[in-house]
Amino acid sequence: MNILVIEDERPAARRIINLIKELLPSAKIFGHLDSIEDSIKWLHSNPAPDLILSDIELADGKSFEIFKQVDIVSPIIFTTAYDQYAIKAFKLNSIDYLLKPIDPDELALAIEKYENQNKPATINIQMLQSMMQSQQKQYKERFMVKVGEKIHSVPTKDISFFYSAEKATFIQTKEKRKYLIDYTLDHLESEIDPKIFFRLNRKYIASLDxxxxxxxxxxxxxxxxxxxCGDQDILVSREKVTTFKLWLDG
Known part of the structure; x- marks a missing residue:
């Protein structure tokens, strides 16, 4: 069984590949491919895989663009950060969609569905894009913080950056105020708008401003x-530089 993985986030790709290896030890895995351009080139140059696992949001656009330019006969399991209601709606189209981070049991069920059906997928691109627009995730607009015995509301638009220190997570506002919040940076990534905030590294998520x-x-x-910010050693890794530059370009 040949499986193609399309995923632009290295940790997510590594996790998906490891899960597939556990579920299907004999499978041959290609990728991960991390862009629309590379995916199109690969699909034009190689025989169709038995199964494709593809993220929806890639660094250079939505993966739907791939399927507009290549005739896909392989069944596809999409992965996405969109909310659970959208996931359920998408499943009506007979293609599986898994919410990130991928749950091993959900992936196992998706692969079982593929093995039981084992038939080419039919993709209604216009329907999918319309549903994506109507079911986009609602991001947090404010955070509740404790100041002494009082609870304050901090609008997300007033936050300059999030950071971790001493096993805790803090926000710093544009007015230089710092507050402790009950979130991890990993959790925050799915709660705040990725068009406004970027995960620079394991310690910082920053707004463009x-x-x-x-x-x-x-x-x-x-x-x-x-x-x-007094930290003079905030680095963006080589693997994230391209994604970071694309984020800067808007």
């Missing part, structure tokens, strides 16, 4: 200076 300077650094990395 918070970025003061971007400096080229050794090993093809970038060094980021954030406004009103």
């Amino acid at each position: 918070a970025i003061d300077d971007i400096i080229t650094y050794s090993n093809s990395r970038l060094k980021i200076n954030l406004k009103d």
